[in-house]
Amino acid sequence: MKFSLYLGKYSGIKVFIHWTFSLLLLWIIISNVRSGTPWIDTGWTIIFVLLIFICVILHEFGHALTAQRYGIQTRDIILLPIGGLARLEKLPEDPKQELKVAIAGPLVNVVLFLLLSIVVSLTGFDLNLLEEAKLNGNSIWLFLASANLFLALFNLLPAFPMDGGRVLRALLSTGMPRIKATEIAGGIGQLMAIAFVFFGLFNNPVLVLIGIFIFLGAQAEVNQTKQSSFLEGYKVGDVLMRKFPILAFDAPLQKAVDKLLEGQAVHFVVVKEDTPIGILSREGIVLGLQQGDRQTPVEKVADQKPLKLEISLPLQDAFKKMTSENKKVALVYEANHFLGILDQENISEFIMVKNALAQ
Ligand SMILES: [Zn+2]
Known part of the structure; x- marks a missing residue:
């Protein structure tokens, strides 16, 4: 606080x-x-x-x-x-x-x-x-x-x-x-x-x-x-994104900047030997740039304590967890096996669609 x-x-x-x-x-x-x-x-x-x-x-x-x-x-x-x-x-x-x-x-x-x-x-x-x-x-x-x-x-x-x-x-x-x-x-x-x-x-x-x-x-x-x-009745698996941009843990920050500018991706999963170790968000990239060095490995500026969710978790609980812990992206697992990511923005879109259908 x-x-x-x-x-x-x-x-x-x-x-x-x-x-x-x-x-x-x-x-x-x-x-x-x-x-x-x-x-x-x-x-x-x-x-x-x-x-x-x-x-x-x-x-x-x-x-x-x-x-x-x-x-x-x-x-x-x-x-x-x-x-x-x-x-x-x-x-x-x-x-x-x-x-x-x-x-x-x-x-x-x-x-x-x-x-x-x-x-x-x-x-x-x-x-x-x-x-x-x-x-x-x-x-x-x-x-x-x-x-x-x-x-x-x-x-x-x-x-x-x-x-x-x-x-x-x-x-x-x-x-x-x-x-x-x-x-x-x-x-x-x-x-x-x-x-x-x-x-x-x-x-x-x-x-x-x-x-x-x-x-x-x-x-x-x-x-x-x-x-x-x-969101009632849905699970994390229903909004899971299996495709997502990744960055190697030792890639320079400049590479993240390039990727950010060239595409629509705003979050990156930072991986080390095929295992996700953190999440780098747009805010993280900006913060890293402010601290100066574009050659810093992305690992250093990534959120190294990403939220991990189980695929069978009710979507309501996942959404609450993400908002209360202020995490825009979470890693999704099925019995320790990494599957993909859950994006708050995606959940919001999901809510918008449901809302439109309900009216
Ligand atoms: Zn009271």
């Missing part, structure tokens, strides 16, 4: 914090200084924000660890000033699993709320603390408990792709095709997003940002689900 600070990992899931988070802290400090707030109060506010973000990390682990139980890995958890994001490899398609993964995050906040409520009741509950609205060693647990209750409720709003929207999609999917359920949940999500933006304009700029994210996120996921549904 670029521009992010690595915090640590648990259960194989790395946690990063985005650099813009420092802007949030800076904004708190500057606005407090400008309003003449005593430093001690600013300190409490920052401690409070950091504690909330720990709760947000725990919320995201709720999603990630539940997904892990269904064999779905999480690439990482990233913290942004407007919230956290667990980047799951894929989403469970079984409605029951999706429901559990989606609800696990808000449930973590409910548990935190209950635990913090116990702390508050032990330290002496005093409603005046909330009315005073002043953060200090006495009131912080009460504020943190309230914040967790708010986080649970806010995330459960049916604003797809927020957690509540996913719960809604999962519930709808039990009675209708997933694509239809996604369209309905996405529509409701976008309506709520517009409401967030409108309300936020007058009250809270963060809500405007969240609204925009939800609106775009809903759109993207509806499209993705639509595309994926066209």
Whole structure:
């Protein structure tokens, strides 16, 4: 993850914090200084924000660890000033699993709320603390408990792709095709997003940002689900390309440039003794040229960790893997025997054709 600070990992899931988070802290400090707030109060506010973000990390682990139980890995958890994001490899398609993964995050906040409520009741509950609205060693647990209750409720709003929207999609999917359920949940999500933006304009700029994210996120996921549904029932073998351009591992970069310019090929399989060892893309060639030497062997600039797929893999899974790992081309095998390549562009064409036929 670029521009992010690595915090640590648990259960194989790395946690990063985005650099813009420092802007949030800076904004708190500057606005407090400008309003003449005593430093001690600013300190409490920052401690409070950091504690909330720990709760947000725990919320995201709720999603990630539940997904892990269904064999779905999480690439990482990233913290942004407007919230956290667990980047799951894929989403469970079984409605029951999706429901559990989606609800696990808000449930973590409910548990935190209950635990913090116990702390508050032990330290002496005093409603005046909330009315005073002043953060200090006495009131912080009460504020943190309230914040967790708010986080649970806010995330459960049916604003797809927020957690509540996913719960809604999962519930709808039990009675209708997933694509239809996604369209309905996405529509409701976008309506709520517009409401967030409108309300936020007058009250809270963060809500405007969240609204925009939800609106775009809903759109993207509806499209993705639509595309994926066209691939249903097909396997990697159905779109396999058995003819593809190759380059010897020790060929100079200049040779790749020549081939790129003379034909339509934009990706090359780099081979060594008839075995593919990597993939050289147009981007890789350009990068190699920028670094200077046209005589560099292509092996040096090729992607030496190409994605390898089995020919019998469902096309949907292959497409998701390629997009999530950002690989334009994958090598296709049948029981360790190399057969050909799978090209993202080819899959997109396949989707376009299916889409045209469906209309
Ligand atoms: Zn969540």
